[in-house]
Amino acid sequence: MIPPAFDYASPTTVNEALALLGQNPDAKILAGGHSLLPMMKFRLASPALLVDINKVDGLAYIKEEGGWLKIGAMTRESEVDRSALVKQKYPLLADTARVIADPIVRNWATVGGNLAHADPANDHPATMLAYGARLVAAGPGGTREIAIGDFFVGPFTTPLEHNEILTEIRIPAHKAGDGGAYLKIERKVGDYATAAVAVQINVDSKGRCMSAGIGLTNVGLTPIRTAKAAGLLVGSSLDDATVKAAANAAAEAAEPSADNRGSEDYKRSLVRTLTTRALKTAVERAKAG
Amino acid sequence: MxxxxxxxxxxxxxxxxxxxxxxxxxxxxxxxxxxxxxxxxxxxxxxxxxxxxxxxxxxxxxxxxxxxxxxxxxxxxxxLAQGGQLHAIQEGFHQCHGLQCGFCTPGMMLSSVALLKENPSPSEDEIRWGLSGNLCRCTGYVNIVKAVQYAAEKMQA
Incomplete structure (x- = not known):
C-alpha cells in the first residue's frame, strides 16, 4: 500500500517546524511515524504536508533536572528501554517501554508520538496519568505546560493546537518510597492491549501509602485515570482489603467495549486482576527503594 | 507532491x-x-x-x-554474505533448518544480527524476545532460535 500523495519537509529546528505547521493548515507532524504512516496507507489520514521532525536536534534525551525526569518527545522507546536511569528509578516507565508494539517498532516509535496520538490503546498515556506527568508544548508564542490530566480530551484528541509541537514529558523525579508497575495483557506481541494497568505509589517508612496514581489502557474512549481507586489507597497500609477495594474501583472506572479481544465483563475482570498484581509489584518495588 | x-x-x-x-x-x-x-x-x-x-x-x-x-x-x-562466504547467521539458518518457505528469513536474520551485536550470547528467552517483531508462519520458532544460537557460538569462536 502506498500512501496518498503529500509534500514532505524535514526541518532541523523546532522554530522551522512550527513555521511550516503555521503555514500549512493541512500539515501533520511525522515523529516515529509508526501510527501515522499505516493510517495514511489506509486513507484514515491524508495530510497535504508531512513535517518530519526526526532531524530536529535536541528533542531526544532522558535526564533528571530540577525535580523532574525530563524526556525529550522524540526519545525512542528502545532508548527508554535501554536507559539505566529509567531501569533503576522509574520501573513503571521501564515496564511500559518494554511492551509497546515490538522491538523493531520501538526503534522508531517515540514517547511523544505515543502521547500526542492520544490513542486510548497506546501505553504511555496510562503510565503518564499514573505518574501525574506534565507535558511541554512549543508554539509560535513560546512554550506552555499541560497537566496530563487535561491532555486526553477525547479519542485521538488533545488540547495541542495545530501549530504546536509536544517537546518534552516531565515525570516527578524519583524519591524514596516510590514504586510502580505496568501490566499489560495482549493477545500477542505487537497487538494493542486487551487491557493494561499503570500504578505508581509512594509509601512512607511505615508502609503507609502517601500518594497513588492509577491509569488504564484501552478500556474506554480515552485513557482513564481512576482517582477513586487511587484515593482509596492513600493513607492506607495497602492491606489486602484496601487493595481489593481499589481494584474493584478501577474495574468500575473502566468503560470497555466488547470486541474480538473480549467482552466488557472480561476486560473489567482483567482490570481488577491487573490492578491487584500491579499494586503488589509496586509495593515491593517501593519498599526495595 | x-x-x-x-x-x-x-x-x-x-x-x-x-x-x-x-x-x-x-x-x-x-x-x-x-x-x-x-x-x-x-x-x-x-x-x-x-x-x-x-x-x-x-x-x-x-x-x-x-x-x-x-x-x-x-x-x-x-x-550479509561477504566475499562469497555466508554470514554466521545465514550458516545457522542453513545448518539448523531455520526456514521452510524462507519468506520471513531475511528479516529474521537482520533482526538476529542486530540482537547478537548488542547481546553476543543471548539466552533462549532473549532470542525469542529479540525476534518478537518478526513473524514466521511455517517453520515455527524452535529452529530459528537454534539458528541464532548457532550463529552466536560461531561468532564468539
Missing part, C-alpha cells in the same frame, strides 16, 4: 536517486535498487518481513519513507 534527491549507502555501496515523498523505503529498495531479498509481507508494520538495518538498527522498511533514509547506512539481506 514533492520529490527529493536522496543519497545513502546500501550494503556498503553508494546509491542516489530522486524519490517522490510517498515512496516507501521497501519499494525504493526492491523496485529502484532491485534488491528483492527484502520482502513485503503484511505491509502494516506487523510481520517484520521487510526488516532492514538502518544505521545498525532493525527497521520495518514498509513503515519508513525512502526520503527519511537520506544519509543513512542500510544493510539488507544481500549485504
Amino acid at each position: 514533492s520529490t527529493h534527491h536522496i543519497k545513502l549507502t546500501i550494503n556498503g555501496q553508494a546509491a542516489e536517486a530522486d524519490v517522490p515523498a510517498r515512496t516507501l523505503l521497501v519499494h525504493f529498495i526492491r523496485d529502484t535498487l532491485s534488491l528483492t531479498g527484502t520482502h513485503i509481507g503484511c505491509d502494516t508494520t506487523s510481520c517484520g518481513a521487510c526488516t532492514v538495518l538502518i544505521n545498525g538498527r532493525p527497521t520495518k522498511s514498509c513503515t519508513l519513507l525512502a526520503v527519511q533514509a537520506d544519509g543513512a547506512e542500510i544493510t539488507t539481506v544481500e549485504g
Whole structure:
C-alpha cells in the first residue's frame, strides 16, 4: 500500500517546524511515524504536508533536572528501554517501554508520538496519568505546560493546537518510597492491549501509602485515570482489603467495549486482576527503594 | 507532491536517486535498487518481513519513507554474505533448518544480527524476545532460535 500523495519537509529546528505547521493548515507532524504512516496507507489520514521532525536536534534525551525526569518527545522507546536511569528509578516507565508494539517498532516509535496520538490503546498515556506527568508544548508564542490530566480530551484528541509541537514529558523525579508497575495483557506481541494497568505509589517508612496514581489502557474512549481507586489507597497500609477495594474501583472506572479481544465483563475482570498484581509489584518495588 | 534527491549507502555501496515523498523505503529498495531479498509481507508494520538495518538498527522498511533514509547506512539481506562466504547467521539458518518457505528469513536474520551485536550470547528467552517483531508462519520458532544460537557460538569462536 502506498500512501496518498503529500509534500514532505524535514526541518532541523523546532522554530522551522512550527513555521511550516503555521503555514500549512493541512500539515501533520511525522515523529516515529509508526501510527501515522499505516493510517495514511489506509486513507484514515491524508495530510497535504508531512513535517518530519526526526532531524530536529535536541528533542531526544532522558535526564533528571530540577525535580523532574525530563524526556525529550522524540526519545525512542528502545532508548527508554535501554536507559539505566529509567531501569533503576522509574520501573513503571521501564515496564511500559518494554511492551509497546515490538522491538523493531520501538526503534522508531517515540514517547511523544505515543502521547500526542492520544490513542486510548497506546501505553504511555496510562503510565503518564499514573505518574501525574506534565507535558511541554512549543508554539509560535513560546512554550506552555499541560497537566496530563487535561491532555486526553477525547479519542485521538488533545488540547495541542495545530501549530504546536509536544517537546518534552516531565515525570516527578524519583524519591524514596516510590514504586510502580505496568501490566499489560495482549493477545500477542505487537497487538494493542486487551487491557493494561499503570500504578505508581509512594509509601512512607511505615508502609503507609502517601500518594497513588492509577491509569488504564484501552478500556474506554480515552485513557482513564481512576482517582477513586487511587484515593482509596492513600493513607492506607495497602492491606489486602484496601487493595481489593481499589481494584474493584478501577474495574468500575473502566468503560470497555466488547470486541474480538473480549467482552466488557472480561476486560473489567482483567482490570481488577491487573490492578491487584500491579499494586503488589509496586509495593515491593517501593519498599526495595 | 514533492520529490527529493536522496543519497545513502546500501550494503556498503553508494546509491542516489530522486524519490517522490510517498515512496516507501521497501519499494525504493526492491523496485529502484532491485534488491528483492527484502520482502513485503503484511505491509502494516506487523510481520517484520521487510526488516532492514538502518544505521545498525532493525527497521520495518514498509513503515519508513525512502526520503527519511537520506544519509543513512542500510544493510539488507544481500549485504550479509561477504566475499562469497555466508554470514554466521545465514550458516545457522542453513545448518539448523531455520526456514521452510524462507519468506520471513531475511528479516529474521537482520533482526538476529542486530540482537547478537548488542547481546553476543543471548539466552533462549532473549532470542525469542529479540525476534518478537518478526513473524514466521511455517517453520515455527524452535529452529530459528537454534539458528541464532548457532550463529552466536560461531561468532564468539
